Amino acid sequence: MKNAFCLLFCIVSINIFTAQQTNEKFIIEEQYLKYLPEQYEEDLDKKWPLLIFLHGSGERGTDIEKVKLHGPPMLVEKGKHFPFIIISPQAKIRWDENVLHQIITNFIENNRVDTDRIYLTGLSLGGHGTWNLAQKYPEMFAAIAPICGWGNIEKAWKLRHMPVWCFHGELDTVVPLSASKNMINALRPINPKVKFTVYPEIYHDAWKQAYNNPKLYDWFLKQKKHTHKAIKLPLKTLMQYVGTYDFEMGNFKTKSIVSVEDGKLVIKTGQSTTPLIPSSKDTFFINKNQLIEYKFIKNKKGVVDKILFYYDDIYTMPKSKD
Structure with missing residues:
Protein backbone atom coordinates (compact mmCIF):
# COMPACT_ATOMS: atom_id res chain seq x y z
CA MET A 1 0.00 0.00 0.00
CA LYS A 2 2.80 2.38 -0.77
CA ASN A 3 1.38 5.58 -2.11
CA ALA A 4 3.05 8.48 -3.87
CA PHE A 5 0.77 11.02 -5.41
CA CYS A 6 1.89 14.04 -7.39
CA LEU A 7 -0.62 16.83 -8.01
CA LEU A 8 -0.83 20.60 -8.44
CA PHE A 9 -0.74 21.04 -4.68
CA CYS A 10 1.42 17.93 -4.26
CA ILE A 11 0.57 15.07 -1.99
CA VAL A 12 3.46 13.27 -0.40
CA SER A 13 3.20 9.76 0.94
CA ILE A 14 4.56 9.11 4.40
CA ASN A 15 5.63 5.51 4.81
CA ILE A 16 4.06 4.78 8.15
CA PHE A 17 2.49 1.37 7.90
CA THR A 18 -0.19 -0.37 9.90
CA ALA A 19 -2.02 -3.56 9.07
CA GLN A 20 -4.53 -1.82 6.84
CA GLN A 21 -4.04 1.93 7.10
CA THR A 22 -1.43 4.33 5.81
CA ASN A 23 -0.72 7.88 6.85
CA GLU A 24 -1.20 10.33 3.97
CA LYS A 25 -0.13 13.97 4.02
CA PHE A 26 -0.80 17.10 1.99
CA ILE A 27 2.07 19.51 1.52
CA ILE A 28 -0.30 21.96 3.24
CA GLU A 29 0.37 19.80 6.31
CA GLU A 30 -2.99 18.06 6.59
CA GLN A 31 -2.68 14.38 7.45
CA TYR A 32 -5.17 11.57 7.14
CA LEU A 33 -5.40 7.83 7.61
CA LYS A 34 -6.48 5.75 4.64
CA TYR A 35 -8.13 2.35 4.77
CA LEU A 36 -8.72 0.27 1.64
CA PRO A 37 -11.04 -2.77 1.59
CA GLU A 38 -9.32 -6.14 1.22
CA GLN A 39 -10.72 -6.62 -2.29
CA TYR A 40 -9.70 -3.17 -3.54
CA GLU A 41 -6.82 -4.50 -5.67
CA GLU A 42 -8.71 -7.53 -6.98
CA ASP A 43 -10.95 -5.68 -9.44
CA LEU A 44 -9.21 -2.63 -10.86
CA ASP A 45 -12.38 -1.45 -12.60
CA LYS A 46 -14.55 -1.42 -9.51
CA LYS A 47 -15.34 1.85 -7.75
CA TRP A 48 -15.89 1.84 -4.00
CA PRO A 49 -17.99 3.81 -1.53
CA LEU A 50 -16.01 6.31 0.54
CA LEU A 51 -16.51 7.13 4.23
CA ILE A 52 -14.93 10.27 5.72
CA PHE A 53 -14.48 10.26 9.50
CA LEU A 54 -13.87 13.48 11.47
CA HIS A 55 -12.40 13.06 14.97
CA GLY A 56 -13.15 15.07 18.11
CA SER A 57 -11.21 17.83 19.87
CA GLY A 58 -9.06 15.43 21.88
CA GLU A 59 -7.42 14.04 18.75
CA ARG A 60 -6.30 17.39 17.30
CA GLY A 61 -2.66 18.11 16.61
CA THR A 62 0.06 16.46 14.54
CA ASP A 63 0.22 13.01 16.13
CA ILE A 64 -1.77 10.99 13.58
CA GLU A 65 -1.87 8.02 15.95
CA LYS A 66 -4.43 9.91 18.07
CA VAL A 67 -6.98 9.61 15.27
CA LYS A 68 -7.08 5.87 15.93
CA LEU A 69 -8.53 6.35 19.43
CA HIS A 70 -12.19 6.32 18.39
CA GLY A 71 -14.61 5.50 15.62
CA PRO A 72 -13.85 3.61 12.40
CA PRO A 73 -10.05 4.09 12.61
CA MET A 74 -10.07 2.41 16.03
CA LEU A 75 -12.18 -0.45 14.69
CA VAL A 76 -9.80 -0.91 11.75
CA GLU A 77 -6.87 -1.11 14.17
CA LYS A 78 -8.72 -3.84 16.03
CA GLY A 79 -9.05 -5.84 12.83
CA LYS A 80 -12.53 -4.92 11.60
CA HIS A 81 -13.05 -5.04 7.85
CA PHE A 82 -15.27 -2.53 6.07
CA PRO A 83 -16.81 -2.75 2.60
CA PHE A 84 -15.74 0.80 1.73
CA ILE A 85 -12.73 3.09 1.67
CA ILE A 86 -12.23 5.17 4.82
CA ILE A 87 -10.20 8.35 5.12
CA SER A 88 -9.75 9.95 8.53
CA PRO A 89 -8.14 13.43 8.41
CA GLN A 90 -6.52 15.15 11.38
CA ALA A 91 -7.23 18.75 12.31
CA LYS A 92 -4.59 20.79 14.08
CA ILE A 93 -7.03 23.19 15.77
CA ARG A 94 -10.41 23.08 14.06
CA TRP A 95 -12.03 21.64 10.96
CA ASP A 96 -11.62 23.76 7.85
CA GLU A 97 -14.34 22.93 5.32
CA ASN A 98 -12.31 24.19 2.36
CA VAL A 99 -9.28 22.08 3.25
CA LEU A 100 -11.45 19.02 3.81
CA HIS A 101 -13.07 19.59 0.43
CA GLN A 102 -9.60 19.71 -1.15
CA ILE A 103 -8.57 16.48 0.56
CA ILE A 104 -11.69 14.66 -0.57
CA THR A 105 -11.61 16.06 -4.10
CA ASN A 106 -8.00 15.08 -4.57
CA PHE A 107 -8.59 11.65 -3.08
CA ILE A 108 -11.42 11.03 -5.54
CA GLU A 109 -9.15 11.99 -8.45
CA ASN A 110 -6.48 9.52 -7.37
CA ASN A 111 -8.54 6.57 -6.15
CA ARG A 112 -11.43 4.46 -7.42
CA VAL A 113 -14.29 6.15 -5.58
CA ASP A 114 -17.99 5.75 -6.31
CA THR A 115 -18.93 9.43 -6.21
CA ASP A 116 -22.62 8.56 -5.79
CA ARG A 117 -21.78 6.97 -2.42
CA ILE A 118 -19.62 9.33 -0.39
CA TYR A 119 -20.52 9.33 3.30
CA LEU A 120 -19.55 11.67 6.13
CA THR A 121 -19.51 11.16 9.88
CA GLY A 122 -17.79 12.61 12.94
CA LEU A 123 -17.96 12.88 16.71
CA SER A 124 -18.17 15.96 18.96
CA LEU A 125 -15.99 18.57 17.20
CA GLY A 126 -16.13 16.21 14.24
CA GLY A 127 -19.92 16.07 14.55
CA HIS A 128 -19.87 19.85 14.25
CA GLY A 129 -17.53 19.50 11.29
CA THR A 130 -19.88 16.97 9.72
CA TRP A 131 -22.83 19.36 9.86
CA ASN A 132 -20.74 22.27 8.56
CA LEU A 133 -19.03 20.41 5.73
CA ALA A 134 -22.29 18.87 4.52
CA GLN A 135 -24.02 22.25 4.64
CA LYS A 136 -21.22 23.90 2.65
CA TYR A 137 -20.88 21.11 0.07
CA PRO A 138 -24.21 19.24 0.11
CA GLU A 139 -23.76 18.04 -3.48
CA MET A 140 -20.70 15.99 -2.49
CA PHE A 141 -22.31 13.60 0.00
CA ALA A 142 -24.85 10.79 -0.17
CA ALA A 143 -25.52 10.68 3.60
CA ILE A 144 -24.18 11.98 6.90
CA ALA A 145 -24.09 10.76 10.50
CA PRO A 146 -23.14 13.51 12.99
CA ILE A 147 -22.59 12.31 16.55
CA CYS A 148 -22.97 14.62 19.57
CA GLY A 149 -22.19 17.67 17.43
CA TRP A 150 -23.83 20.99 16.75
CA GLY A 151 -24.78 22.74 13.52
CA ASN A 152 -26.22 25.92 12.03
CA ILE A 153 -30.01 25.68 11.99
CA GLU A 154 -30.22 28.66 9.63
CA LYS A 155 -28.44 26.55 7.00
CA ALA A 156 -30.48 23.40 7.68
CA TRP A 157 -32.40 23.91 4.42
CA LYS A 158 -29.26 22.98 2.49
CA LEU A 159 -29.69 19.43 3.81
CA ARG A 160 -33.33 19.12 2.74
CA HIS A 161 -32.47 16.18 0.44
CA MET A 162 -29.72 14.64 2.60
CA PRO A 163 -30.25 11.33 4.45
CA VAL A 164 -29.20 12.10 8.03
CA TRP A 165 -28.75 9.78 11.00
CA CYS A 166 -27.87 11.81 14.09
CA PHE A 167 -26.76 10.37 17.45
CA HIS A 168 -26.51 11.94 20.91
CA GLY A 169 -26.28 10.95 24.57
CA GLU A 170 -29.19 12.17 26.68
CA LEU A 171 -26.95 13.12 29.60
CA ASP A 172 -24.28 14.88 27.55
CA THR A 173 -22.97 17.94 29.40
CA VAL A 174 -20.17 18.81 26.97
CA VAL A 175 -22.39 19.28 23.92
CA PRO A 176 -25.97 19.33 25.21
CA LEU A 177 -28.62 17.14 23.62
CA SER A 178 -30.41 20.31 22.50
CA ALA A 179 -27.62 20.94 19.97
CA SER A 180 -28.62 17.89 17.95
CA LYS A 181 -32.33 18.37 18.69
CA ASN A 182 -32.27 21.86 17.23
CA MET A 183 -30.81 20.59 13.98
CA ILE A 184 -33.21 17.67 13.76
CA ASN A 185 -36.22 19.86 14.54
CA ALA A 186 -35.14 22.26 11.79
CA LEU A 187 -34.76 19.41 9.30
CA ARG A 188 -37.80 17.24 9.93
CA PRO A 189 -40.39 19.58 8.37
CA ILE A 190 -38.38 19.70 5.11
CA ASN A 191 -36.58 16.35 5.05
CA PRO A 192 -38.33 12.97 5.43
CA LYS A 193 -34.99 11.11 5.46
CA VAL A 194 -33.93 12.05 8.99
CA LYS A 195 -33.22 9.61 11.82
CA PHE A 196 -32.38 10.60 15.39
CA THR A 197 -31.07 8.17 18.01
CA VAL A 198 -30.80 9.36 21.62
CA TYR A 199 -28.98 7.05 24.03
CA PRO A 200 -30.50 7.29 27.52
CA GLU A 201 -28.05 7.46 30.43
CA ILE A 202 -25.14 8.10 28.05
CA TYR A 203 -22.98 11.20 28.48
CA HIS A 204 -20.68 12.66 25.82
CA ASP A 205 -19.34 9.37 24.44
CA ALA A 206 -22.37 8.44 22.34
CA TRP A 207 -19.95 7.50 19.57
CA LYS A 208 -19.04 4.24 21.33
CA GLN A 209 -22.49 2.79 20.74
CA ALA A 210 -23.06 4.51 17.42
CA TYR A 211 -19.88 3.27 15.73
CA ASN A 212 -20.26 -0.23 17.17
CA ASN A 213 -23.71 -0.50 15.62
CA PRO A 214 -23.46 -2.45 12.33
CA LYS A 215 -26.81 -0.99 11.28
CA LEU A 216 -25.11 2.39 10.81
CA TYR A 217 -22.80 1.03 8.11
CA ASP A 218 -25.63 -0.94 6.49
CA TRP A 219 -27.65 2.28 6.39
CA PHE A 220 -24.79 4.20 4.82
CA LEU A 221 -24.39 1.66 2.04
CA LYS A 222 -28.07 1.92 1.12
CA GLN A 223 -27.78 5.66 0.45
CA LYS A 224 -26.91 7.26 -2.89
CA LYS A 225 -26.33 10.90 -3.69
CA HIS A 226 -29.53 12.79 -4.36
CA THR A 227 -30.49 13.53 -7.93
CA HIS A 228 -33.71 15.23 -8.92
CA LYS A 229 -36.30 12.99 -10.56
CA ALA A 230 -38.37 14.58 -13.30
CA ILE A 231 -42.13 14.12 -13.44
CA LYS A 232 -44.79 15.27 -15.90
CA LEU A 233 -47.34 17.93 -15.02
CA PRO A 234 -50.48 18.84 -16.94
Whole structure:
Protein backbone atom coordinates (compact mmCIF):
# COMPACT_ATOMS: atom_id res chain seq x y z
CA MET A 1 0.00 0.00 0.00
CA LYS A 2 2.80 2.38 -0.77
CA ASN A 3 1.38 5.58 -2.11
CA ALA A 4 3.05 8.48 -3.87
CA PHE A 5 0.77 11.02 -5.41
CA CYS A 6 1.89 14.04 -7.39
CA LEU A 7 -0.62 16.83 -8.01
CA LEU A 8 -0.83 20.60 -8.44
CA PHE A 9 -0.74 21.04 -4.68
CA CYS A 10 1.42 17.93 -4.26
CA ILE A 11 0.57 15.07 -1.99
CA VAL A 12 3.46 13.27 -0.40
CA SER A 13 3.20 9.76 0.94
CA ILE A 14 4.56 9.11 4.40
CA ASN A 15 5.63 5.51 4.81
CA ILE A 16 4.06 4.78 8.15
CA PHE A 17 2.49 1.37 7.90
CA THR A 18 -0.19 -0.37 9.90
CA ALA A 19 -2.02 -3.56 9.07
CA GLN A 20 -4.53 -1.82 6.84
CA GLN A 21 -4.04 1.93 7.10
CA THR A 22 -1.43 4.33 5.81
CA ASN A 23 -0.72 7.88 6.85
CA GLU A 24 -1.20 10.33 3.97
CA LYS A 25 -0.13 13.97 4.02
CA PHE A 26 -0.80 17.10 1.99
CA ILE A 27 2.07 19.51 1.52
CA ILE A 28 -0.30 21.96 3.24
CA GLU A 29 0.37 19.80 6.31
CA GLU A 30 -2.99 18.06 6.59
CA GLN A 31 -2.68 14.38 7.45
CA TYR A 32 -5.17 11.57 7.14
CA LEU A 33 -5.40 7.83 7.61
CA LYS A 34 -6.48 5.75 4.64
CA TYR A 35 -8.13 2.35 4.77
CA LEU A 36 -8.72 0.27 1.64
CA PRO A 37 -11.04 -2.77 1.59
CA GLU A 38 -9.32 -6.14 1.22
CA GLN A 39 -10.72 -6.62 -2.29
CA TYR A 40 -9.70 -3.17 -3.54
CA GLU A 41 -6.82 -4.50 -5.67
CA GLU A 42 -8.71 -7.53 -6.98
CA ASP A 43 -10.95 -5.68 -9.44
CA LEU A 44 -9.21 -2.63 -10.86
CA ASP A 45 -12.38 -1.45 -12.60
CA LYS A 46 -14.55 -1.42 -9.51
CA LYS A 47 -15.34 1.85 -7.75
CA TRP A 48 -15.89 1.84 -4.00
CA PRO A 49 -17.99 3.81 -1.53
CA LEU A 50 -16.01 6.31 0.54
CA LEU A 51 -16.51 7.13 4.23
CA ILE A 52 -14.93 10.27 5.72
CA PHE A 53 -14.48 10.26 9.50
CA LEU A 54 -13.87 13.48 11.47
CA HIS A 55 -12.40 13.06 14.97
CA GLY A 56 -13.15 15.07 18.11
CA SER A 57 -11.21 17.83 19.87
CA GLY A 58 -9.06 15.43 21.88
CA GLU A 59 -7.42 14.04 18.75
CA ARG A 60 -6.30 17.39 17.30
CA GLY A 61 -2.66 18.11 16.61
CA THR A 62 0.06 16.46 14.54
CA ASP A 63 0.22 13.01 16.13
CA ILE A 64 -1.77 10.99 13.58
CA GLU A 65 -1.87 8.02 15.95
CA LYS A 66 -4.43 9.91 18.07
CA VAL A 67 -6.98 9.61 15.27
CA LYS A 68 -7.08 5.87 15.93
CA LEU A 69 -8.53 6.35 19.43
CA HIS A 70 -12.19 6.32 18.39
CA GLY A 71 -14.61 5.50 15.62
CA PRO A 72 -13.85 3.61 12.40
CA PRO A 73 -10.05 4.09 12.61
CA MET A 74 -10.07 2.41 16.03
CA LEU A 75 -12.18 -0.45 14.69
CA VAL A 76 -9.80 -0.91 11.75
CA GLU A 77 -6.87 -1.11 14.17
CA LYS A 78 -8.72 -3.84 16.03
CA GLY A 79 -9.05 -5.84 12.83
CA LYS A 80 -12.53 -4.92 11.60
CA HIS A 81 -13.05 -5.04 7.85
CA PHE A 82 -15.27 -2.53 6.07
CA PRO A 83 -16.81 -2.75 2.60
CA PHE A 84 -15.74 0.80 1.73
CA ILE A 85 -12.73 3.09 1.67
CA ILE A 86 -12.23 5.17 4.82
CA ILE A 87 -10.20 8.35 5.12
CA SER A 88 -9.75 9.95 8.53
CA PRO A 89 -8.14 13.43 8.41
CA GLN A 90 -6.52 15.15 11.38
CA ALA A 91 -7.23 18.75 12.31
CA LYS A 92 -4.59 20.79 14.08
CA ILE A 93 -7.03 23.19 15.77
CA ARG A 94 -10.41 23.08 14.06
CA TRP A 95 -12.03 21.64 10.96
CA ASP A 96 -11.62 23.76 7.85
CA GLU A 97 -14.34 22.93 5.32
CA ASN A 98 -12.31 24.19 2.36
CA VAL A 99 -9.28 22.08 3.25
CA LEU A 100 -11.45 19.02 3.81
CA HIS A 101 -13.07 19.59 0.43
CA GLN A 102 -9.60 19.71 -1.15
CA ILE A 103 -8.57 16.48 0.56
CA ILE A 104 -11.69 14.66 -0.57
CA THR A 105 -11.61 16.06 -4.10
CA ASN A 106 -8.00 15.08 -4.57
CA PHE A 107 -8.59 11.65 -3.08
CA ILE A 108 -11.42 11.03 -5.54
CA GLU A 109 -9.15 11.99 -8.45
CA ASN A 110 -6.48 9.52 -7.37
CA ASN A 111 -8.54 6.57 -6.15
CA ARG A 112 -11.43 4.46 -7.42
CA VAL A 113 -14.29 6.15 -5.58
CA ASP A 114 -17.99 5.75 -6.31
CA THR A 115 -18.93 9.43 -6.21
CA ASP A 116 -22.62 8.56 -5.79
CA ARG A 117 -21.78 6.97 -2.42
CA ILE A 118 -19.62 9.33 -0.39
CA TYR A 119 -20.52 9.33 3.30
CA LEU A 120 -19.55 11.67 6.13
CA THR A 121 -19.51 11.16 9.88
CA GLY A 122 -17.79 12.61 12.94
CA LEU A 123 -17.96 12.88 16.71
CA SER A 124 -18.17 15.96 18.96
CA LEU A 125 -15.99 18.57 17.20
CA GLY A 126 -16.13 16.21 14.24
CA GLY A 127 -19.92 16.07 14.55
CA HIS A 128 -19.87 19.85 14.25
CA GLY A 129 -17.53 19.50 11.29
CA THR A 130 -19.88 16.97 9.72
CA TRP A 131 -22.83 19.36 9.86
CA ASN A 132 -20.74 22.27 8.56
CA LEU A 133 -19.03 20.41 5.73
CA ALA A 134 -22.29 18.87 4.52
CA GLN A 135 -24.02 22.25 4.64
CA LYS A 136 -21.22 23.90 2.65
CA TYR A 137 -20.88 21.11 0.07
CA PRO A 138 -24.21 19.24 0.11
CA GLU A 139 -23.76 18.04 -3.48
CA MET A 140 -20.70 15.99 -2.49
CA PHE A 141 -22.31 13.60 0.00
CA ALA A 142 -24.85 10.79 -0.17
CA ALA A 143 -25.52 10.68 3.60
CA ILE A 144 -24.18 11.98 6.90
CA ALA A 145 -24.09 10.76 10.50
CA PRO A 146 -23.14 13.51 12.99
CA ILE A 147 -22.59 12.31 16.55
CA CYS A 148 -22.97 14.62 19.57
CA GLY A 149 -22.19 17.67 17.43
CA TRP A 150 -23.83 20.99 16.75
CA GLY A 151 -24.78 22.74 13.52
CA ASN A 152 -26.22 25.92 12.03
CA ILE A 153 -30.01 25.68 11.99
CA GLU A 154 -30.22 28.66 9.63
CA LYS A 155 -28.44 26.55 7.00
CA ALA A 156 -30.48 23.40 7.68
CA TRP A 157 -32.40 23.91 4.42
CA LYS A 158 -29.26 22.98 2.49
CA LEU A 159 -29.69 19.43 3.81
CA ARG A 160 -33.33 19.12 2.74
CA HIS A 161 -32.47 16.18 0.44
CA MET A 162 -29.72 14.64 2.60
CA PRO A 163 -30.25 11.33 4.45
CA VAL A 164 -29.20 12.10 8.03
CA TRP A 165 -28.75 9.78 11.00
CA CYS A 166 -27.87 11.81 14.09
CA PHE A 167 -26.76 10.37 17.45
CA HIS A 168 -26.51 11.94 20.91
CA GLY A 169 -26.28 10.95 24.57
CA GLU A 170 -29.19 12.17 26.68
CA LEU A 171 -26.95 13.12 29.60
CA ASP A 172 -24.28 14.88 27.55
CA THR A 173 -22.97 17.94 29.40
CA VAL A 174 -20.17 18.81 26.97
CA VAL A 175 -22.39 19.28 23.92
CA PRO A 176 -25.97 19.33 25.21
CA LEU A 177 -28.62 17.14 23.62
CA SER A 178 -30.41 20.31 22.50
CA ALA A 179 -27.62 20.94 19.97
CA SER A 180 -28.62 17.89 17.95
CA LYS A 181 -32.33 18.37 18.69
CA ASN A 182 -32.27 21.86 17.23
CA MET A 183 -30.81 20.59 13.98
CA ILE A 184 -33.21 17.67 13.76
CA ASN A 185 -36.22 19.86 14.54
CA ALA A 186 -35.14 22.26 11.79
CA LEU A 187 -34.76 19.41 9.30
CA ARG A 188 -37.80 17.24 9.93
CA PRO A 189 -40.39 19.58 8.37
CA ILE A 190 -38.38 19.70 5.11
CA ASN A 191 -36.58 16.35 5.05
CA PRO A 192 -38.33 12.97 5.43
CA LYS A 193 -34.99 11.11 5.46
CA VAL A 194 -33.93 12.05 8.99
CA LYS A 195 -33.22 9.61 11.82
CA PHE A 196 -32.38 10.60 15.39
CA THR A 197 -31.07 8.17 18.01
CA VAL A 198 -30.80 9.36 21.62
CA TYR A 199 -28.98 7.05 24.03
CA PRO A 200 -30.50 7.29 27.52
CA GLU A 201 -28.05 7.46 30.43
CA ILE A 202 -25.14 8.10 28.05
CA TYR A 203 -22.98 11.20 28.48
CA HIS A 204 -20.68 12.66 25.82
CA ASP A 205 -19.34 9.37 24.44
CA ALA A 206 -22.37 8.44 22.34
CA TRP A 207 -19.95 7.50 19.57
CA LYS A 208 -19.04 4.24 21.33
CA GLN A 209 -22.49 2.79 20.74
CA ALA A 210 -23.06 4.51 17.42
CA TYR A 211 -19.88 3.27 15.73
CA ASN A 212 -20.26 -0.23 17.17
CA ASN A 213 -23.71 -0.50 15.62
CA PRO A 214 -23.46 -2.45 12.33
CA LYS A 215 -26.81 -0.99 11.28
CA LEU A 216 -25.11 2.39 10.81
CA TYR A 217 -22.80 1.03 8.11
CA ASP A 218 -25.63 -0.94 6.49
CA TRP A 219 -27.65 2.28 6.39
CA PHE A 220 -24.79 4.20 4.82
CA LEU A 221 -24.39 1.66 2.04
CA LYS A 222 -28.07 1.92 1.12
CA GLN A 223 -27.78 5.66 0.45
CA LYS A 224 -26.91 7.26 -2.89
CA LYS A 225 -26.33 10.90 -3.69
CA HIS A 226 -29.53 12.79 -4.36
CA THR A 227 -30.49 13.53 -7.93
CA HIS A 228 -33.71 15.23 -8.92
CA LYS A 229 -36.30 12.99 -10.56
CA ALA A 230 -38.37 14.58 -13.30
CA ILE A 231 -42.13 14.12 -13.44
CA LYS A 232 -44.79 15.27 -15.90
CA LEU A 233 -47.34 17.93 -15.02
CA PRO A 234 -50.48 18.84 -16.94
CA LEU A 235 -50.59 22.18 -18.77
CA LYS A 236 -53.29 23.40 -16.37
CA THR A 237 -50.89 23.03 -13.44
CA LEU A 238 -48.07 24.79 -15.26
CA MET A 239 -50.25 27.73 -16.26
CA GLN A 240 -50.91 28.73 -12.64
CA TYR A 241 -47.22 29.59 -12.28
CA VAL A 242 -47.07 31.96 -15.26
CA GLY A 243 -46.31 35.58 -14.37
CA THR A 244 -43.61 38.13 -13.60
CA TYR A 245 -41.63 37.87 -10.37
CA ASP A 246 -39.29 40.35 -8.67
CA PHE A 247 -35.80 39.00 -8.10
CA GLU A 248 -33.26 40.60 -5.77
CA MET A 249 -29.79 39.33 -4.89
CA GLY A 250 -27.83 41.90 -2.90
CA ASN A 251 -27.74 45.10 -4.94
CA PHE A 252 -28.87 43.28 -8.07
CA LYS A 253 -32.57 43.70 -8.87
CA THR A 254 -34.45 42.49 -11.90
CA LYS A 255 -37.65 40.81 -13.02
CA SER A 256 -38.03 37.17 -13.95
CA ILE A 257 -40.76 36.12 -16.35
CA VAL A 258 -42.22 32.63 -16.02
CA SER A 259 -44.06 31.34 -19.08
CA VAL A 260 -45.00 28.12 -20.86
CA GLU A 261 -43.24 27.32 -24.12
CA ASP A 262 -43.91 24.11 -26.06
CA GLY A 263 -45.73 22.67 -23.08
CA LYS A 264 -42.83 23.32 -20.69
CA LEU A 265 -42.30 25.91 -17.96
CA VAL A 266 -39.42 28.35 -18.53
CA ILE A 267 -38.06 31.31 -16.61
CA LYS A 268 -36.49 34.31 -18.33
CA THR A 269 -34.15 36.60 -16.44
CA GLY A 270 -32.46 39.26 -18.56
CA GLN A 271 -31.18 37.57 -21.72
CA SER A 272 -31.22 34.10 -20.15
CA THR A 273 -34.04 31.59 -20.67
CA THR A 274 -33.96 28.49 -18.46
CA PRO A 275 -36.27 25.45 -18.68
CA LEU A 276 -37.76 24.45 -15.34
CA ILE A 277 -38.15 20.69 -14.85
CA PRO A 278 -40.83 19.57 -12.36
CA SER A 279 -39.90 17.22 -9.50
CA SER A 280 -43.25 17.73 -7.75
CA LYS A 281 -46.42 19.70 -8.46
CA ASP A 282 -44.88 22.93 -7.14
CA THR A 283 -41.08 22.40 -7.21
CA PHE A 284 -38.80 22.60 -10.25
CA PHE A 285 -35.10 22.06 -10.93
CA ILE A 286 -32.74 22.94 -13.77
CA ASN A 287 -30.09 20.21 -13.46
CA LYS A 288 -30.65 16.82 -11.85
CA ASN A 289 -27.22 16.94 -10.18
CA GLN A 290 -27.52 20.45 -8.71
CA LEU A 291 -29.56 21.41 -5.65
CA ILE A 292 -30.85 24.63 -7.26
CA GLU A 293 -34.66 24.67 -7.04
CA TYR A 294 -37.64 26.90 -7.65
CA LYS A 295 -40.61 26.32 -5.33
CA PHE A 296 -43.88 28.11 -6.12
CA ILE A 297 -45.84 29.21 -3.05
CA LYS A 298 -49.59 29.84 -2.87
CA ASN A 299 -51.30 32.31 -0.54
CA LYS A 300 -54.33 31.55 1.60
CA LYS A 301 -56.58 32.06 -1.42
CA GLY A 302 -54.78 29.32 -3.31
CA VAL A 303 -53.11 31.71 -5.73
CA VAL A 304 -49.37 31.59 -6.44
CA ASP A 305 -47.85 34.80 -5.10
CA LYS A 306 -44.10 34.05 -4.82
CA ILE A 307 -41.24 31.72 -5.62
CA LEU A 308 -38.67 30.40 -3.18
CA PHE A 309 -35.40 30.19 -5.09
CA TYR A 310 -32.88 27.80 -3.48
CA TYR A 311 -29.35 28.69 -4.53
CA ASP A 312 -26.49 29.73 -2.22
CA ASP A 313 -29.24 31.11 0.00
CA ILE A 314 -33.03 31.10 -0.08
CA TYR A 315 -34.31 34.02 -2.13
CA THR A 316 -37.94 35.05 -2.07
CA MET A 317 -39.26 36.22 -5.43
CA PRO A 318 -42.67 37.88 -4.92
CA LYS A 319 -45.04 38.08 -7.86
CA SER A 320 -44.97 41.55 -9.42
CA LYS A 321 -48.01 43.70 -8.77
CA ASP A 322 -47.39 45.98 -11.77
